[in-house]
Amino acid sequence: MTTRRPLVAGNWKMNGLKASVPEFRRIVEGYDAALRARTDLMVCPPATLLAGFAAAEPGSPVGLAGQDCHPAASGAHTGDISAEMLADAGAGAVIVGHSERRADHGESDELVRAKAEAARRAGLLAIICVGETREVREAGRALDVVRGQLAGSVPDGADGENTVIAYEPVWAIGTGLTPTIDEIAEMHGAMRAHLKERFGGQADRIRLLYGGSVKPENAGEILAAADVDGALVGGASLEATSFLSIARAYL
């Protein structure tokens, strides 16, 4: 049986200023030997803070990640940031295809896949997000829709070293609502089965995170669900205390 090392990643979204450096430091200080032995920890700050966080804690065991990247390495793309730039700023990973980007910027599966390929080109771990809307779940089509997103968004050659998948039901993000543990396990099992059809044994090495209203109060139950290899945390990652408390569910 393959052992997957858990990953707890904090997506700060469009939150944080230079004044947030001490909060990041508290996360680094709280990532003690016991936690390090059990789980990877990562913070995904706004791009403006990446280099500052990296400089504030050089060599930190807490990973840093971007929240998006352009498919191209460089060029005339005003306002965009490439995977290479994120790597240069100190990131080791990048989130692609978050539902907020799919909704706010009309990102398609094809574009998300190109971004994941760009992440690999730059040597970054791609955290590829998928997840259904409330309407889709209520219509009983959640599994099919997420399988379709995986088929379209995950590049060929994905493996445990270059890819993490985050299942984030759109209706659970920032709402305090979560699927039942059975629903989470069902979805993660379906995602694993889909990845196995395409990638064979490598699928057992790809970590599947759950995201959507993960809090210290529900982390223990969610992180113990079958085929859940960690969490992508939004709001509760902004404070070191709550973020670390979620990671401590692994102790």
Ligand SMILES: O=C[C@H](O)COP(=O)(O)O
């Ligand atoms: O990327 C993180 C997710 O969108 C979850 O956000 P949330 O924990 O605030 O619900």
